Amino acid sequence: MKKFTKLKSGAAPLVLGLAMVSAPAYAQDQDVQDADAVDEEVIVVTGSRITNPNLELSSPVGVVTSEELELRQTNVAEQFLRELPSSVPSIGSAVNNGNGGSSFVNLRNLGSQRNLVLLDGRRYVPADTTGRVDLNNIPLAVIERTDILTGGATTTYGADAISGVVNFITKQDFAGVELNLSEQITEQGDGNVFRGDLTIGANFDDGRGNVVLSVGYQDQDAVFQGDRSFSEFNIGSFTGAAGGSSNSVPANLRGPVSAQINADGTGLDPASSNLFNFNPFNIFQTPFERFNLFSQGRYEVSDAVEVYAQASFSKQTVSTIIAPGGSFFNTYSLNYGNPFLNDVIGQAICAGDDIDPNTDGVQARTPAQCQLLLDTPFGPTFDNDGDPNTPEVANPNYDTVNLGIRRRSVEAGTRNSDFTSTVFNFVVGARGNITDSITWDLSGGYGESERIQRQSGFARAARLQNALIATDATTCVADPNVGATAEAGCVPINLLGPLGSLTQEQIDYTFSLTQQVITATSLAQVNALVAGDFGWGITETPISFAVGGEYREFGATRRSDEASQTPGAVVGGGGAAPDITGSYDVYDAFGELVIPVLEGMPFAESLTVELGARYSDYSTAGTEFTWKAGGAWEPIIGLKIRGNYQRSSRAPNIGELFTPVATGLSNLGSDPCAGAAPTTDATLRAICLAQGAPAGSIGSINDPVAGQVNVTTGGNLNLGTETAKTWTVGFLAEPAAVPGLAVTVDYWNIEVTDAITTPAPGDASDACFIFNRDPTSAECLAIRRNPLDGSLSGSAADTPGLPLNLTNLGAIETDGIDLSINYRTDITDNIGLNLSFNGTWTNKNLFQATPGSLNRECVGFYSVNCPSIQPEFGFSQRTSVTFNDEFRLSLLWRYLDGVEYEPAQFAAEVAAAQLANEDGMGNLLPVADQDCPDFLGADPGGCIVQPEFLNIGAEHYFDLTGQWEISDNVQLTLTIRNLFDNKPTNVGSDVGSTAFNSGNVYPSSYDALGRRFAAAVKFSF
Template sequence: MKLNTYFKASSAPAVLGLALLAQPALAQDVAAEDEETVGAPAPAAAIVVTGSRITNPNLELASPVSVVSSEDLELAQTNVAEEFLRELPSAVPSVGSAVNNGNGGSSFVNLRGVGSNRNLVLLDGRRFTPADTTGRVDLNNIPLAIIERTEILTGGASTTYGADAIGGVVNFVTKTDFEGLEATASQQITEEGDGNVFRADVTIGANFDDGRGNAVLSIGYQNQDAVYQGDRDFSLFNIGSFSGAAGGSSNAIPAVIVGPTPAGFGQLTDDGQGYLDGVFDRPFNFNPFNVFLTPFERFNVYGSANYEVSDNVEVFTQAVFSKNTVSTIIAPGGSFFNTYQVNLNNPFMPDALANAFCDGLGLTAAECTAGRNTQFGATLADGSANPDYVEISTSVRRRTPEAGSRTSDFTTTLFNLVGGLRGDITDSIGWEVSGSYGESERIQRQGGFARFDRLQQSLIAIPDGAGGVQCADTSGGCAPINLFGPFGDLGSQEAIDYVFNLTQQVITQASLTQAQAVIDGDLGFGISATPISFAVGAEYRKYTATRLSDEASQTPGAVVGGGGAAPDIDGSYNVKDVFAEFAIPVIEDSFVRELTLEAGGRYSDYSTAGSEFTWKVGGTLTPIDGITYRGNYQRSSRAPNIGELFTPVTTGLSNLAVDPCAGTNPVGNAALTAVCVSQIVAGGATQAFAQSRIGNILQPAAGQINVTSGGNPNVGVETATTWTVGAIIEPLYNLSLTIDYFNIKVEDAITTPTVDDLVGGCYNNPSAANPFCSLIVRSAATGGLDGSPNEVPGLLLSLSNLGTIETDGIDVSLNYRTDITDDIGFRFNTYGTWTNRNLFQATPTSINRECVSYYSVNCGSIQPEFVFNTRATFSFYDEFDVSLAWRYLDGVEFEPLQRAQSGDAFVGTLPEGTGPVAGQEVDFNTIPAESYFDLSLRWAATENFEFIVTVQNLLDNKPTIVGSDIGSTAFNSGNIYPSTYDALGRRYAAAVKLRF
């Protein structure tokens, strides 16, 4: 029986190619056996050129694909897929284990830096269960123990795999026909003694019924401990990116007051008795509480089976189950930037602050004294109104470490089921029919956050008549809280429990139903001696996603310090596809060695976005042996996901370090003052009050501001043109060089403007006629862009199809293998990417922003111009391997456009108060080039036992600090960019493998 075994089950590429070059000698026999099992032998120097549903292994197709073998991951001691995918030269780090504040419990990949929602993640060539309303796949659920290799196609692949494959495709290919027992256990720890990671996997497989069937079961467990920013010298203290001084949040301790005082803001003294009007000099250092490595625990199960029902029919199944918990830990909560009502006769309020309130409100001395000394609340004992009672609207920004840190535990449960039949129609044509269904459920449980209504109730505290304090409204078990006190004097445990010890819950569910039928093979005839190969088929996919929140989570401002609300979402859509691909050998062994042309097309009908046709053309030319030219041109597309279509408009957080309306910036500038005042009035303030805020507006707390955005049911399909052209050079059997130019342009991109599109668009030309200025609404209480999401809309960022994204560059790879002696072998491979540009324009009137080699609040994660990954391995006596990996990242700098808008970042000597880094000479405007080295040793102790020891970040390189508010919170954290640059330092890993 033939059954077209070239990975027909997955519609995946058929050849291993360069993957073998990176494998240690100890794995060569196993790899060769796997090749023979799947029926796809290939010489070690063959070039992987896949990205097609055509499964003929004798064709080198036009789409360049890089391969990461399972042995590479073992040498690197990789535990989750996101760890190695974020380090690919063709990728930009996305949300993963180094992201704490901004991590939603999932990890993603971002190929080419065009967005993690513009690439596909596949398991054996099929779409995997999505994580949430975006349709993205959570890499935490990929079972690496059963993965044979990972193929990365960067560039459009919509014709082959359907919508979303604009930036590329990551295809995890599982081990086929696995037989035997393999058990692995590993342990990692940093040189500082933290960041412990334990992982264990057991995989068992067997053939049965005289080889007609095979079944595989794999079970894994992983546990990862946190690494706190307070445990590293460079991140112990929060440092302002533009001041160089110890920074942090104005939600501080002692409390910062923003309200009706003569200066409009000030801070209580450390003893809680005094108040310094117009002074804010003790921000809260939140760094030590945050983490560089998120705690993570995972259980996963993988099973697959196939059975030859007859000589021409095989049934196959696959199942994946995963349950994981990602925990994010951020600094203690508090009252943050909400506007509260506080009573003048609150016994906790110090006299100095009460007097400042009286002066700010214009009360007479008698009114102030009466209001301060009344023993009642708004009503007297007889129920009548209290004429002396004074209530003040103000922001009391008090951090509450007494209540502990804020935590979010994201527990994801996922299953993905596949079943199908495949077989042969003729000796050269096969068929496959399959269906799959998957569901994921992510439950977020928040703790340590205050509830606004309870905090407000606890703040209205009055004398109890017996020398104590009580809530004016004692219903619900209210206990009075003291936001005016020094550290340790927040109030009773009853008050802490009443306000803070509540749990919020958000449940996000997603599902994917898909079915596909494919016929592929060759036509038995062609232009040349080799027949034309083809693949035709049809697919159906249905996505559903919901988000269900408790009442507090979906109510703006109800959860204090929790960012934006999480309103309910409920949406679905389906798509029907038909597709065809052809590979046509035109010339063979004539005046050129070989010429093959490719073409393909896919018609898609979306229930929400109408129909779309994508297509590709390409080909390979081998003029002489050892040189092959390849190229392809594709029109790709991406339909709006459920979140982009159905998310209600809500106010959340973004980043801005320098507010042009803050401090004395507007003073003396009539045009800027007029715009700032109008934006405060738009928030609900009177003209007179808004005018009084000029000169007294604080910079955004912790560099965070409010932004209002949401889905748009009217957005349509975005389209892209992608093309590559390159060459494969093989001067020797054991030496190969590839070079490929890539170009991606996304039009009608579904995007929102960047923060600086609005901020720069308005304040570089402030006027009432400037349309950008009307899209900024400020706090009516403080004049700032931060505050409670139910009070301050901030920047209005609308979703549209008006965006454009462009990127291009060159990928190169060099692979070499040789035997130095009969007992010593050497293997070398390097992969690199030069990214020429990555331009993003949100609307035709927005800045066409370049982010390659730059970092800022507008650019998210860092994308250096040059990135190279290199590994060299020596093998001794087929028993011992020594492997050294080198990763190079080109230098980057502060984005010039943002630099012109906000001014230079800090340059000079870090002052006292910045912790262990005080006295260092720094330039926060640049991050120099970085190199990381990892050393791995592998020893085959016996035929069945293997040991691996790895030292990661061998030279213990420390990251370059740039302060904490020069970029977005998700990626600029702990004074550095921890997703791009290693924050953990040197660490050690050891693994043992048992195999029978």
């Protein structure tokens, strides 16, 4: 019967089943081999190009084994990487609104663009213009282990590795047949995940060659927020009450009148009296379907030369589902004679319609004049004599009104985006020996990625406008003054009616069109390496070296249809996607030395110095020189002290350079111009007016709806290279007195200067309203408001919102300590115990967008400025007990430290609330005039985040797994994830970034799916 793998005590750093181990920076198999056996294999050393398996280098490397992934029943790489204490969640399966169809990793919370993903030590084709690798394409079925080096690695691997690398190492020389089938489902009966993988490998020609082929399929169902009690209803973070969007049904009106149409569509209620609950339509787990192929082979042409090749293919579809669309916050022209505008609503609109904006106050028509307009069923011109052969004349009783009509198109269904990605990547090469101790390796690779996004359920702004100029329920009328055309097939739309008033014909004309965006990338690379040792050195152990060169050419494009790339053309689409075209190439030369200085001496069993340098020449960013210096000192057997210092760099990627400036969406909880504050503060009023708010909107500007505002950003061709200083120091202890025990402790420190960054939304707002509170300041004038209602929401065509300019002015600094403890022992002859612990304490993570902005701390905090949660401390601990080497019971314990609402953001909200209660000269207003009564007491009044949403307590998750070796050929694994069915903490829906604060919780950090069950069976022959 097949047995579970047992480790020898010398392999304690790689204890089977560990969550993630900080191990020496060399690769080992699960069974420790003798030196001769190791020399026959290709050794992949993460963190160095030197391939000597006996070296323990200065950079700590974490390892996640394939056995650990089997215990977790992990289906895609992003799932286990986001749970590592050394990373924070990036875009993945729990991100719905903001998911671009790919999944990424974010080491040390420095941004997913600052770490590098490798396959067998080589770059993999990126998924988008930022150069990031989509983790959904990694073929886990053939992954032997995953190495995670968290710290600068650009000297070894080139740019993009400022925060580290994730290196997926495939199984080498696999022979046999392995079939894996698994199924997962939540306790609620949803979120089903099926995965199947078939891997076939064979040796041939007396072991001179080996080939492997793996085929996989995965299908994952959605989990809707409406199917969980904590997310069924949208909760406002600032009010604590049922919340939602003012883009609702019936419509909310803004402009001449601020009111909401009542439930039967006959009259008006107070504005936003019936907000739309969008939560039930959104999802916690994105639907996902994938088909993938992986193959690799090698053949010894002679004793000195081996050729090899590797190829992978993946086709996948990620789907996102968000609530029904509608007219949102655009301004439309509505003709007073519109057949769907009744007299009650029409008179209210007409009464607020200022026919002479050059005169103070609202110059309105009389009720009789308004009624004449309402009774006029003609367009801007009409046939006055009944003769079709004579020209039409101007209609003196025709007029239009500019009106914000926020109407949710529930009848048209949800807004869906399907992202279909097709990726292939291949490598061919040859390697061999120059001498007994020096090897060479020459390889070339090429990959392409294409991601097609297809959107449905979104309205077209032009068609909405056409459909709002009508003489009757079937006839659209052209009005060039407002941009309306009598387009063929146009059907007048009833945005003013109750739920159910949109007919299928109206939906087909306005909402039935789809949008398409195609993102394509390519990566060509050539790598040359000579590595080995000189055969001599200061000590008996010779000096090892590696020298080599690389050439890479990266190209990326984004092609959008006309509607997708036109600002404001697609309503509710989150901003335009203008075309992007860019490319660059880079030539690299690098070298490394590992110099044993002392060995076998008192207090110096070994002392090793490690040096490295890389010279890079970018076609876009010029030349860069990076270097590293480190060492390892073993004063006594079983204790190794190590340290490493690196100067790293990152050149701007294609997206950062070439993306056109465009207006999209970001998050902001409150707007200083909202409410009555500008009516009592003369300076604030002047600022709001200078930013484009109309005078009539002062005092009635709304806070950001659903916490979202317009922002304008894009690439910058003047960007330069950002640089980083990274260093680590720590120790590895394997005391002889406690066989099977390994402990590592490492302090790490990363400082990025000239960082390529954009301001956080709070930074852009504070730059004006706190630090440069002057209506003539550049910081204030850069913010541009909706010309109709003064808000920061609206059409991208006329409301740029907050400026988030990309510059090299940023600074990032983070440091902390990693701790790993691993222990293995035999309790009896038949019972074995494995214990592993891996934890990270993060001291700080400071981000400063510009020298004059706040140096913002995000460790332990969440807000719109700190998107993904990074606890101060987190760990994974696994306990595994093995019985007779045939059955394993394993418990994984994950811990996340408590976090709280960002104090800096809370202080800004308190300051704004205080202004709302003062007359602009520091005098407190009468209670009746205050916008924020008792805003720090029992009644925050919607001005600051509610007290109950200011903290998320510490969280513990437990996963229980049983694994049986049923026979030599069959293994069964059963797992219960989130054993105690822990629910995420409710913090409301608009306390943070939309991508991560969704469904009132943070579903990427905290389990929103609940208890779920997984079963897997593996057949091996």
